[in-house]
Amino acid sequence: MDIDELLKRYAYPDRTPWLRANMIATLDGGIQYKGDTGALGYPGDHALMAALRGLADVVVMGAATVREYDSWPDDAPPLAIVSRSLDLDLDGGLFDGGRTIVITCGSASADRLERARERADVLVAGEASSDIGAALDELARRGHQRLLCEGGPTLLAQVAAAGWLHDLCLTLSPMIIAGGASRILNGPDLDVPRRMRLMHAIPDGDYLFTRYTVE
Numbered sequence: 327m328d329i330d331e332l333l334k335r336y337a338y339p340d341r342t343p344w345l346r347a348n349m350i351a352t353l354d355g356g357i358q359y360k361g362d363t364g365a366l367g368y369p370g371d372h373a374l375m376a377a378l379r380g381l382a383d384v385v386v387m388g389a390a391t392v393r394e395y396d397s398w399p400d401d402a403p404p405l406a407i408v409s410r411s412l413d414l415d416l417d418g419g420l421f422d423g424g425r426t427i428v429i430t431c432g433s434a435s436a437d438r439l440e441r442a443r444e445r446a447d448v449l450v451a452g453e454a455s456s457d458i459g460a461a462l463d464e465l466a467r468r469g470h471q472r473l474l475c476e477g478g479p480t481l482l483a484q485v486a487a488a489g490w491l492h493d494l495c496l497t498l499s500p501m502i503i504a505g506g507a508s509r510i511l512n513g514p515d516l517d518v519p520r521r522m523r524l525m526h527a528i529p530d531g532d533y534l535f536t537r538y539t540v541e
């Protein structure tokens with residue numbers, strides 16, 4: 327399937343705000359092999375990631391995942407980084423262009439908060455840690471109605487717990503890895519299991535692009 331055809335299958339619905347997560351996992355449910363998520367992917371998965379970014383108004387990511395990036399494409403929507411520590415390379419390429427959003431909480435260090443405000447649009451939600459539901463509400467209020475979350479699992483579990491996981495794009499990587507890798511959500515049990523509806527399952531060689539949405 328070519329990329330234009332693929333994009334039709336991933337159009338955001340009229341119902342907004344709408345948060346989509348895009349993740350990749352192995353056949354046995356792991357999100358990385360020996361700490362390396364790249365080991366699971368292939369060029370088709372990277373193309374899908376870029377295409378999904380192109381459909382979104384903002385990309386939300388946990389700081390641990392962000393720390394694996396040193397730049398952000400100009401043609402991608404702004405990056406919103408969730409971080410309590412604010413241990414971020416504020417002089418690095420992720421903050422060039424002044425579009426980056428930092429979501430943090432009241433317990434963040436005052437010095438780092440001040441520095442972050444010089445380099446990013448800072449959103450404080452919650453005290454000891456960020457209230458992810460409140461932060462996403464605020465992003466939507468600011469016009470980011472079509473949200474894309476690229477993990478990691480710690481953040482995604484909180485997104486789901488807050489009732490914000492509307493759409494899960496899960497690429498199944500044709501590998502088994504065993505070990506102790508996280509699943510795509512890593513957090514406490516949800517109050518109730520959330521059932522989702524299969525929108526499509528598109529094979530690409532041995533990989534499978536699935537999309538599930540809330541009912």
Ligand SMILES: NC(=O)c1ccc[n+]([C@@H]2O[C@H](COP(=O)([O-])OP(=O)(O)OC[C@H]3O[C@@H](n4cnc5c(N)ncnc54)[C@H](OP(=O)(O)O)[C@@H]3O)[C@@H](O)[C@H]2O)c1
Nearest residue numbers: 349350357388389390391409410411456477478479480481
């Ligand atoms: N297979 C896949 O599709 C996929 C996708 C994404 C990531 N990954 C992998 O997942 C790993 C990282 O995932 P992870 O679960 O360890 O971390 P993560 O979710 O990317 O980030 C966790 C960090 O986000 C911040 N954070 C999360 N919730 C917060 C809250 N409520 N308030 C304030 N800050 C909060 C904290 O940052 P501070 O430490 O700065 O306070 C926390 O340490 C990486 O190895 C990455 O490669 C895999």
